[in-house]
Amino acid sequence: MTHDVIGKPSPNVINHQILTGSAHYLDDLKMEGLLVGKILYSEYPCALIKSIDTSKAKELPGVVAVITHEDVPGENNFLLQEPDQPVLMKDRVNYLGDAIAAVAAETEDAARAALDAIQVDYEPLAGTFDIDTALEDGADQVLPGYENIIPANLYERGNLEEGFQEADVIIENTYQSQWIEQAFLEPEGALSYLDLEGNMVVYASNQAPFRDRKQIARSLNIPEHNVRVITPYVGGGFGAKDEIHVQIHAALLTQITGRPVKILRTREESILTHVKRHPIRVYHKLGATKDGKITAVELKAVADTGPYMNAGLHVMWFVGTVGSGPYYLPNVRLETLAVRTNNPIGGAMRGFGGPQVALAYEGQMDELAKALKMDPVEVRRINAVQSGQVTPSGSIIREAGAVPASIDEATRMIGWEKLDEVERQPAPHLRRGWGMSTTWFVVGLGRGQDNASVIVEMATDGSVVLRTGAVEMGQGVFTTLGSIVAENLGIGLDSIRVISPDTDITPDAMQTAASRQTFMSGNAVNKASRVIRQSLLEAAAEETGLPIEILDLKKGKLVAEGEELSMTIPDLAAKATLTNKQMYASGFYVMDFPEEKTEEGTFYAVGPSAFGTQIAQALVDIETGEIQVEKLIAVQNVGKIINYGGAYGQMEGGCIMGAGYALMEEMLVEEGKTLNDSLESYLIPTAMDIPETEIKLLEIPEPFGPFGAVGIGEPSMLGTAPAIANAVSDAIGKRMTEIPLTPERILKAIEGEEE
Amino acid sequence: MSKIEIQICVNGEERVVQTTPDRTLLKVLREDLNLTGTKDGCSQGDCGACLVIMDGKAVNSCLVLAAQADGAEIVTVEGLAENGELSKLQQAFAERWGFQCGFCTPGMLISSYVLLQSNPDPTLEEIKKALAGNLCRCTGYKPIFDSVQMAAEVNQEVSHDA
Secondary structure, three states, X not given: OOOOOOOOOOOOOOHHHHHHOOOOEHHHOOOOOOEXXXXXXXXXXXXXXXXXXOHHHHHOOOXXXXXXXXXXXXXXXXXXXXXXXXXXXXXXXXXXXXXXXXXXXXXXXXXXXXXHHOEEEEEEOOOOOOHHHHHOOOOOOOOOOOOOEEEEEEEEEOOHHHHXXXXXXXXXXXXXXXXXXXXXXXXXXXXXXXXXXXXXXXXXXXXXXXXXXXXXXXXXXXXXXXXXXXXXXXXXXXXXXXXXXXXXXXXXXXHHHOXXXXXXXXXXXXXXXXXXXXXXEEEEEEXXXXXXXXXXXXXXXXXXXXXXXXXXXXXXXXXXXXXXXXXXXXXXXXXXXXXXXXXXXXXXXOXXXXXXXXXXXXXXXXXXXXXXXXOHHHHHHHHEOOOOOEOOOOEEOOOOOHHHHXXXXXXXXXXXXXXXXXXXXXXOXXXXXXXXXXXXXXXXXXXXXXXXXXXXXXXXXXXXXEEEOOOOOOOOHHHHHXXXXXXXXXXXXXXXXXXXXXXXXXXXXXXXOOOOOOOHHHHHHHHHHHHHHHHXXXXXXXXXXXXXXXXXXXXXXXXXXXXEEEEEHHXXXXXXHHOOOOOEEEEEEEOOOOOEEEXXXXXXXXXXXXXXXXXXXXXXXXXXXXXXXXXXXXXXXXXXXXXXXXXXXXXXXXXXXXXXXXXXOOOOEEOOEEXXXXXXXXXXXXXXXXXXXXXXXXXXXXXXXXXXXXXXXXXXXXXXXXXXXXXXXXXHOOOOOEOOOOHHHHHHHHXXXXX | OOOEEEEEEEOOEEEEEEEOOOOEHXXXXXXXXXXXXXXXXXXXXXXXOOEEEEOOEEEEOOOOEHHHHOOOEEEOXXXXXXXOEOXXXXXXXXXXXXXXXXXXXXXXXXXXXXXXHXXXXXXXXXXXXXXXXXXXOOOOOHHHHHHHHHHHHHHHHHXXXX
């Protein structure tokens, strides 16, 4: 079937606003009588609060309100999973991002002066800054009343002992990843005000407007229907805007002052406070026969999650879910857990634990190949999961064709068969190597736990308003959803306006995370669009007298058996409206995959699968330890490209984020304190740092996806760091188990020192 | 703090602003002149989102005091469109998907514009160098390079036609 819009290289639907500077982000919003809000963050990563004295701050000129925990009328905590993080601290601080007080003032200077004038008397405590200390018997509770260990998964299948006995070779390593920062370009912010009826309106740079509404209502002790959350343009999120940041604080200040308040985090505050990618230690023991067939895997992943649960449990569940990688493991023990410390909070970041565990399982596959003197491609092919097989977490893989297909395509693109002819040592001090990674990602929040709604409305002139709760934060979801409408209704993208999330106007699409909106909201949009499509076709059939089955809508026109008729979509829209056809439709989609029977039992797919393969070519200077990634090949199955520019853009951007993760990014956290708290000291890739990339997207359809589409935002970066680590390990002949691959680590590895 | 008066020409329009000596050009543009297209990503000159053209050069407007801009000619992202239509450069960013979240885009456009003014046919290396002070977390930069190259090609075609 040929499409007019789906998969075609159309411009982004918001390109005019973005390119002319007229797109309004949070900080661009203005309001009469707006107060400047600021937050006092903790001075210590772990301390008792003896007293908080705000009296001097309150007396300063220009200061309108100073609030503490005493001013929270509802629940003084918020609840992505466990409501263990206070909105404003009372008698203790647990990390340097804890908020103690919030101020609202007429000017920024007055707000700063108020923060300076708040007197907090602390009694510093020793604190717990590494997972091993937190795990010790009798260790202090990082968060009093909560165990330090947050157990996530324990998946066991087959007989691990027998599996290892069958093995001819055992590969055992421990992999370690680092704290990293999302470093979106727009720091977090919120603007709150009371509307004329007294409802609390909160604009926020966020990823989860409806969950924000719930959390704001809960802390303000007002019904959710009296809270309205609106998402303006969002300057990147990558997971860190999935949880509440300053929304509740702004709303509390508005509740108390009755005035509009804007809180914007500075870059430093942004880095110090929001959730980070978890550093995860992954122990991995793999047994295989001499033919390369895996017989057993034992995996234990332990994450430093900071003091609060946030998404820590979910991230570690996800590590457990995808910890097998795209391989069939007959005998397995897979354990994951998060551990509380007084470090920054671990939470959602693009990939959600996937990149950390892929570093381990893909390192192991290369080590297996090396031990058996086999081609790394072969060990992956031999162990690749097949359609219909079941993973350690009990999820059935419905369609695994993208595993071999992506391996085939990536190896073809790099010329894998002829790499022997490429110089491995182009100069005495240089070593070249190649590394591949094949990865598995599960899109969405999980079967039975994921739904999305949308509203599509066609006006009498044939133009469409699409109301979505999905957040456009750069990934291109507005263009993706608009393309699905356009294709169904035979109109162009320029006839569609997408309304950004507004809890009073748009329906709930749940959070924009887990690479789920193309699949979830895409399906919802498809359903809603088809209702309106049916209305247009019925109107056309009535008008023309032709049977509805032969009619179609294409490029603005009514089409009968491929032949363009004179009626246009605007004609049909007008006609359908006049003849009482439904022109406003909501679409609702629940991820509810059917159960499937296999030899092992009855299973279902936990979510749609995204598979891909990446290959890196790296050149290492063995004198300086410097790495140049000369080439990065990335092949990913997206099921079906809907938004061409968005899909390739996600893949490209994900690879570069992955390269930064592999090579240069690391939040340096010492005794709970982030040392590199600016974009000058926390380095992300610049235009000068990026490798040459070559990208190919595959279209092996996901049976339940809209037009067969799956999701790409996060899968894009899963394989990059493992591929680069494997390439560097291949170049120097030593296994790199820790990222980032700094020159110091490379030189140490070459010298053979244990880290 | 005592007020000062500065006069700047922004996007071809003479503007007089009463401000205080401690305020930056970025704040004057965004808050006093309501030109919010220029973004504040870090306030420290590290990210390039606040780039504007000042007397022909790209500057981080968060590092320029308003007083330093007195008498200067400023171009912001709002000044790039031509007669209400996207310029060739902006069109190229649209066609090559040279933005995602859009927050770095005003700065990227400014750097690219300044580059193409002085070097209408830049090499890839020259483009990379020109954009080295602009951080982008979404695109991975390549689509931005493609956009600048496309704009340069379109300009070449136009000048060949002429």
